[in-house]
Amino acid sequence: MNQSAHLSFPNLLAILLSIVVVMAPHAPHVPKWTVAFCLIALLIRLYAGLERRPLPAKPLLFSFAAVAIGGVLFSFGSLFGRDSAITLLLAMTVLKLLEMRSQRDITVTVVLCYFLAITNFFYTQTIFTALYSIGAAWLITGTMVSLQHRARPAKFLQVMRMSGLLLAQAVPVMLVLFLLFPRIEGPLWGLPKIQNSGRTGLSDRMSPGSLSRLSLSDEIAFRADFETPPEDAKKLYWRGPVLWDYDGRNWAAGQRIPLSSFRYDSFAPNLKYSVTLEPHDQRWLYLVDLPSRLPQKSILTRDYQVVSFSPVRQRLRYSAESTPVYRAGTEALPAELQRALALPPDAAPRTRAMVRQWRGLGLSGMEIAQRVLSIYREQPFIYTLEPPPLPKDPVDQFLFETRRGFCEHFASSFAVMMRAAGVPTRVVTGYLGGEINPVDGYLVVRQSEAHAWNEIWTPDEGWVRVDPTAAVSPLRIERGLANAVPDTDPQPLFRRTQLKWLVELRYQWDAVTNAWNQWVLGYTLERQTRFLSTFGFSNVGWQDMIITLLIATGIILSAFALGMFMRLRSNKTDAVQRLWLHYCNVMAARGVVRKTSEGPKDFTQRVAKRFPGLRERVVRIGELYIDLRYGKADAPSEQSTPRMRELRTHIRALYLAASPAGKTS
Amino acid sequence: MSALLHPVISQISQVILGKQQQIKLTIACLLARGHLLIEDLPGVGKTTLAHAMARSLGLEFQRIQFTSDLLPADIVGVTVFDRESSTFSFHPGPVFSQVILADEVNRATPKAQSALLEAMEEHQVTVDGNTRALPEPFFVIATQNPSHQVGTFPLPESQLDRFLMRIHLGYPDAGAERELLEGRERRDMIDNLPPVISPEDFSSLQKQARTVVTAPALLDYLQAVLAFTRNSADYINGLSPRAGLYLLNAAKAWAFMDGRQKVIPEDLQAVLPSVVGHRLCPMNGYAALPGLDLTQRLIEEVAIP
Numbered sequence: 001m002n003q004s005a006h007l008s009f010p011n012l013l014a015i016l017l018s019i020v021v022v023m024a025p026h027a028p029h030v031p032k033w034t035v036a037f038c039l040i041a042l043l044i045r046l047y048a049g050l051e052r053r054p055l056p057a058k059p060l061l062f063s064f065a066a067v068a069i070g071g072v073l074f075s076f077g078s079l080f081g082r083d084s085a086i087t088l089l090l091a092m093t094v095l096k097l098l099e100m101r102s103q104r105d106i107t108v109t110v111v112l113c114y115f116l117a118i119t120n121f122f123y124t125q126t127i128f129t130a131l132y133s134i135g136a137a138w139l140i141t142g143t144m145v146s147l148q149h150r151a152r153p154a155k156f157l158q159v160m161r162m163s164g165l166l167l168a169q170a171v172p173v174m175l176v177l178f179l180l181f182p183r184i185e186g187p188l189w190g191l192p193k194i195q196n197s198g199r200t201g202l203s204d205r206m207s208p209g210s211l212s213r214l215s216l217s218d219e220i221a222f223r224a225d226f227e228t229p230p231e232d233a234k235k236l237y238w239r240g241p242v243l244w245d246y247d248g249r250n251w252a253a254g255q256r257i258p259l260s261s262f263r264y265d266s267f268a269p270n271l272k273y274s275v276t277l278e279p280h281d282q283r284w285l286y287l288v289d290l291p292s293r294l295p296q297k298s299i300l301t302r303d304y305q306v307v308s309f310s311p312v313r314q315r316l317r318y319s320a321e322s323t324p325v326y327r328a329g330t331e332a333l334p335a336e337l338q339r340a341l342a343l344p345p346d347a348a349p350r351t352r353a354m355v356r357q358w359r360g361l362g363l364s365g366m367e368i369a370q371r372v373l374s375i376y377r378e379q380p381f382i383y384t385l386e387p388p389p390l391p392k393d394p395v396d397q398f399l400f401e402t403r404r405g406f407c408e409h410f411a412s413s414f415a416v417m418m419r420a421a422g423v424p425t426r427v428v429t430g431y432l433g434g435e436i437n438p439v440d441g442y443l444v445v446r447q448s449e450a451h452a453w454n455e456i457w458t459p460d461e462g463w464v465r466v467d468p469t470a471a472v473s474p475l476r477i478e479r480g481l482a483n484a485v486p487d488t489d490p491q492p493l494f495r496r497t498q499l500k501w502l503v504e505l506r507y508q509w510d511a512v513t514n515a516w517n518q519w520v521l522g523y524t525l526e527r528q529t530r531f532l533s534t535f536g537f538s539n540v541g542w543q544d545m546i547i548t549l550l551i552a553t554g555i556i557l558s559a560f561a562l563g564m565f566m567r568l569r570s571n572k573t574d575a576v577q578r579l580w581l582h583y584c585n586v587m588a589a590r591g592v593v594r595k596t597s598e599g600p601k602d603f604t605q606r607v608a609k610r611f612p613g614l615r616e617r618v619v620r621i622g623e624l625y626i627d628l629r630y631g632k633a634d635a636p637s638e639q640s641t642p643r644m645r646e647l648r649t650h651i652r653a654l655y656l657a658a659s660p661a662g663k664t665s
Numbered sequence: 666m667s668a669l670l671h672p673v674i675s676q677i678s679q680v681i682l683g684k685q686q687q688i689k690l691t692i693a694c695l696l697a698r699g700h701l702l703i704e705d706l707p708g709v710g711k712t713t714l715a716h717a718m719a720r721s722l723g724l725e726f727q728r729i730q731f732t733s734d735l736l737p738a739d740i741v742g743v744t745v746f747d748r749e750s751s752t753f754s755f756h757p758g759p760v761f762s763q764v765i766l767a768d769e770v771n772r773a774t775p776k777a778q779s780a781l782l783e784a785m786e787e788h789q790v791t792v793d794g795n796t797r798a799l800p801e802p803f804f805v806i807a808t809q810n811p812s813h814q815v816g817t818f819p820l821p822e823s824q825l826d827r828f829l830m831r832i833h834l835g836y837p838d839a840g841a842e843r844e845l846l847e848g849r850e851r852r853d854m855i856d857n858l859p860p861v862i863s864p865e866d867f868s869s870l871q872k873q874a875r876t877v878v879t880a881p882a883l884l885d886y887l888q889a890v891l892a893f894t895r896n897s898a899d900y901i902n903g904l905s906p907r908a909g910l911y912l913l914n915a916a917k918a919w920a921f922m923d924g925r926q927k928v929i930p931e932d933l934q935a936v937l938p939s940v941v942g943h944r945l946c947p948m949n950g951y952a953a954l955p956g957l958d959l960t961q962r963l964i965e966e967v968a969i970p
Contacts, residue, residue: 597967598969630930632927
């Protein structure tokens with residue numbers, strides 16, 4: 001049969017459009033040949049539909065499929081795994097398009113579109129993704145609706161209204177599923193390991209330029225929500241990797257040793273807060289210096305890093321406490337102090353020559369630190385996002401030649417000088433600053449707030465934080481990055497605080513994103529349990545959840561069905577019709593079922609033929625009904641009441657005479 | 666059955682054997698003041714039916730054989746110059762008659778077809794600028810061959826629409842055919858048919874048929890049928906409001922012939938295939954399937970409210 005018998009050209013266009021819409025988001029992360037393959041297949045189908053040409057024959061389709069499978073194997077080496085499976089799915093969907101001959105094929109293709117729309121969530125789960133998917137579902141449903149109008153091409157608006165209505169009716173069910181579908185701890189399908197994920201963030205190494213590169217990124221590192229907002233949340237140091245080992249250019253964290261017993265003196269009330277950390281593929285968590293209560297499933301190392309049991313591959317929400325003013329680390333191990341003094345023998349000779357003079361003066365660690373900081377203050381050092389490259393010894397060249405640097409330059413050179421002067425020193429990386437979003441009160445910390453500072457050790461005070469950047473550019477600490485660097489430096493667009501409306505917009509948008517993260521993506525088992533407990537359900541197992549889910553869905557669907565039924569019923573409310581329907585039911589129980597399209601006369605004849613014994617009565621009922629329903633409608637009350645009464649009497653008599661005798665006669 | 670119509674039916678039934686239903690439909694069509702189209706193969710009695718109908722109703726009858734070289738003037742008439750009186754005088758064509766049998770209407774060119782169809786719509790013809798009214802009552806009974814036969818100009822939808830009903834006669838069953846073969850010459854029988862009803866009586870029956878009651882419940886049903894054709898995927902186009910009116914009139918005539926003063930769903934169902942059959946165009950694929958009667962399907966699918 002001619003394929004155009006099933007599929008009009010507008011409907012073909014609708015299907016092609018749906019496919020393009022669901023496939024487009026995949027274009028960036030599938031191999032380039034896939035895009036070309038899909039486009040070619042789409043164009044072939046478009047041409048076949050436009051020119052009414054036959055579709056490719058089976059052997060040709062098989063060879064197309066072989067090419068697709070070969071391509072996937074060539075690109076990924078396997079048919080399994082997220083990327084290869086999706087590539088294969090895209091290729092097979094467009095091949096299905098070339099094979100669309102029967103109504104069934106068309107339906108399969110459209111349903112595949114729904115599935116493809118979901119696969120987008122494997123890659124991204126932002127609000128935009130969700131909105132895009134809803135839009136796609138709207139379009140696909142519209143295509144489905146349009147496919148039912150094979151006769152005339154339905155009007156676009158009409159179809160989309162219908163489709164929107166269908167989606168709107170699905171919303172209550174969606175909400176129930178979202179709220180009650182049992183959540184599993186961790187991802188459902190073991191998210192595949194992603195190589196070269198290219199996620200920005202701090203690493204456990206630091207070299208000149210690594211932090212300043214980061215500072216151009218506007219990406220969010222984490223958000224924090226304080227139970228009692230601190231006086232100045234922007235001045236909090238968020239502790240990340242602590243770096244010990246210097247090789248003459250790079251700083252590295254080295255081994256992490258768990259802390260067995262943690263003793264510290266606190267001089268300020270604890271900060272209580274929770275953090276929503278963006279995935280960064282590393283194990284450490286960011287907490288305000290100094291962590292005093294750890295998140296679940298994490299440990300504290302000897303250098304006060306908080307390390308999670310597993311790498312953070314998904315957005316993670318945790319709550320913690322910290323003490324902002326503290327004394328800790330007085331009982332450092334000798335091996336540790338040794339490590340905090342080590343310098344490669346050939347590193348920074350000029351610097352070490354300068355500092356070595358101070359060794360014999362009997363100065364305390366803090367005094368030496370003051371001297372070093374005064375170097376930064378008194379000499380023309382410049383804090384900049386665009387430090388010149390340091391091809392020679394980075395510390396020497398920075399201190400004596402370029403004198404332009406970002407926080408990693410200051411932290412690195414400070415540590416080298418202190419170590420050369422005999423004071424145990426380490427580098428701490430993390431974040432400093434952020435902004436309070438006035439819309440929802442969250443502190444938002446971005447990658448551009450990445451910072452590096454130092455900790456020096458003294459026998460009395462333990463590890464003490466010294467921030468050399470503050471000596472050069474107090475503004476960095478006081479008022480944030482944007483105010484501290486020269487105006488000529490490049491900065492992320494949103495950092496340019498002059499654009500007031502832009503800042504305002506960003507706050508708004510960020511609050512929306514945060515709400516999305518917190519309440520939609522972050523609706524985990526824990527949140528679900530808490531949500532249910534507010535309704536008095538505690539200790540709900542997944543079985544109960546499924547049952548509740550089914551019941552709730554059932555109630556919603558029944559409500560819709562009831563509404564439709566009521567609307568249907570309201571058309572036949574008049575008494576005559578009710579009596580007639582009752583009569584039909586009585587007869588149906590006795591084996592004569594009235595077809596919906598059967599008129600009263602035909603039905604009466606049929607019943608009379610089946611039950612000759614009831615003939616008189618049945619014929620009278622037919623007459624009365626025809627009279628009442630199709631006769632003149634004038635004077636309803638006086639005229640029709642006696643006849644109504646008669647009709648009712650006859651029907652009741654029939655109902656009571658529901659004896660087997662009637663059937664056998 | 667109305668007493669006046671009964672003899673008409675029985676008389677025609679003697680000529681056209683075994684086609685009671687078609688005869689009743691034909692009379693219903695005329696009662697509802699509609700024009701009739703009979704579509705079937707040559708030789709199944711289309712002309713005979715039309716002829717017998719005209720004779721029995723006592724109406725003036727003209728037959729126009731449509732051919733491919735038929736001109737409009739052959740239908741409506743011509744004006745010729747009368748040398749004696751030195752005036753132009755009009756010679757009316759066969760259209761000036763109460764019952765016109767337009768035989769094989771789809772064999773003429775569209776130009777000739779439209780001359781007749783205009784007369785059907787307006788009940789008047791215009792020749793050389795003079796508008797002349799046609800006699801009353803005015804019926805056109807057209808016959809046409811199935812459009813796939815050689816040498817036909819199929820009537821366009823807009824012209825098909827002017828016929829209230831289209832009926833098929835079909836082959837007679839074996840018994841009726843034997844009777845036909847044994848019986849007298851049909852031509853003679855028709856020539857000897859007496860009128861069994863006067864035109865005045867028929868005209869008053871037409872008026873009475875209009876007064877048959879249509880209750881809201883029936884109009885609901887009619888509207889459900891119309892809506893179904895408009896929403897269903899089976900048809901290219903739904904029924905027009907005019908088709909709805911025609912359907913109602915035909916159902917009234919049917920109910921009247923049945924001796925009822927109210928229309929019931931069965932009346933609508935009885936006339937529905939003939940009234941909508943030529944107005945609904947099935948979607949591709951359905952026409953090719955034998956045995957699937959679209960109008961029957963329409964009746965079965967629409968629930969009576």
